[in-house]
Amino acid sequence: MSDVPLILEPEQLAALLEHEEIRVVDLSSPQNYLAGHIPGALGLPFQALMAGTPPAPGKLPSLERLTEVMRAIGLTPDTHIVACDDEGGGWAGRLLWTLEVIGHQKYSYLNGGMIAWKNADLPLTTEDVTVTPSDINIQIADRAPMIDAEQIQQRLAQNDLQIWDARSPAEYTGERVVAMRGGHIPGAINCEWTQLMDPQRDLRIRSDAEAFLAALGINGEKDIATHCQSHHRSAFTWLVGKSLGLPIVAYPGSWSEWGNLPDTPIEN
Template identity: 90%
Template sequence: MSDIPLILEPEQLASLLEHEEIRVIDLSSPQNYLAGHIPGALGLPFQALMAGTPPAPGKLPSIERLTQVMQAIGLTPDTRIVACDDEGGGWAGRLLWTLEVIGHTNYSYLNGGMTAWKNAGLPLTTEDATVTPSSITVSIADDAPMIDAEQIQQRLGQNDLQIWDARSPLEYSGERMVAMRGGHIPGAINCEWTQLMDPQRDLRIREDAKEFLAALGIDGSREIATHCQSHHRSAFTWLVGKSLGLPIKAYPGSWSEWGNLSDTPIES
């Protein structure tokens, strides 16, 4: 399983489904999952991956909750998780980022998710998948790819950190406010998450992603911290950066935390 790529095409996954080490996790909406999913895929509600508590619902849940989730999907060190969803990669990326945070790097993303799978005419089933729970213990890895508000503030003046804001341009400018304060982190580059998806190729990651980002100034010359409102959209941008070999972390507090703090610097 070690030679399976991070970005997995539907046909590649189809040829791997019989391997017991492969575990497909589908983060599509419950109704879409029930209407037809990849044979053997387990449905996982995205809420399981988030703390869900205001003002920053996108932060990690407790270690106890994470342990329960990972045991429920049968995670072991040998399990190759393949994540997919029905919306272009945000929730799938959130699962893969969470796995990286707990030190499980044995994973792949189904490029284009269920849109690409269905449009390739590959098999679907409505049968419930079952899995034997594992007894894995979970902890936060020392090199977990995440950064917090205090760390960002400390590094803003050091010119060694680049902020990738994956929200919409209106959120970035502050015209659309979904927190106590609107705007963006000083110096942040705005590249909305959907700009990295190719609608002509079933929402796969755009083939020129590296060049596209470099043209915006996101070229990997500095460490990157990506965020959105609740680290859903930015879970996909983290995944894209990871797939391109960029030095990237995520800020799970995201704007729901930054914009609701009274002392964080903001530009608009």
């Protein structure tokens, strides 16, 4: 399974489903999962990947909780996770980012997710899927792709960090306020997550993503930190950056933390 690409097309996945190392994890809504999923795909509610506690619900759950989740999906060091969802890649990206955080690097994203799979007329099932839980022990990797508010402020002062704000333009400008304060991190470039999806190709990652981002100034000349409101939308932008080989990490506290801290610098 070492040659399975990070970005996996539906037909490529269909040819791999019989391999025992492959574990498809579907983060679609429960009703969509139950209505029809990839044979063998395990449903996982996205809430399992987030702390869920205010003011920054998008932060990681406790290590104990993460261990429970990874054991429940049967993760072992040999498991190759393929993540998909029904919304263009946010929740799938969140799972893959979490795997990278714990040092598990055998994973792929189903490009276009369930939308692309269904439109390719590939097999669906409504059968219950059960897996044997694993006994894996996990820890946060030394070079986990995440950054916190204090580190961001330090890096901004050093002028060696690019902020990719994956929220809507209205959130970025402060027109829409969903925290104590509105606006954006100083110098942040706004590229809403959906701009990296191609609606003409079943929400696959747009084929010109690298050039599109470079035109905005997101080109990898500096380290990149991406965020949104709760590190859901920015999980997809992290995945896109990762797929392009950009030096990218994510800020899981995101705006729900930054905008609710009293002394973080803000532009609008």
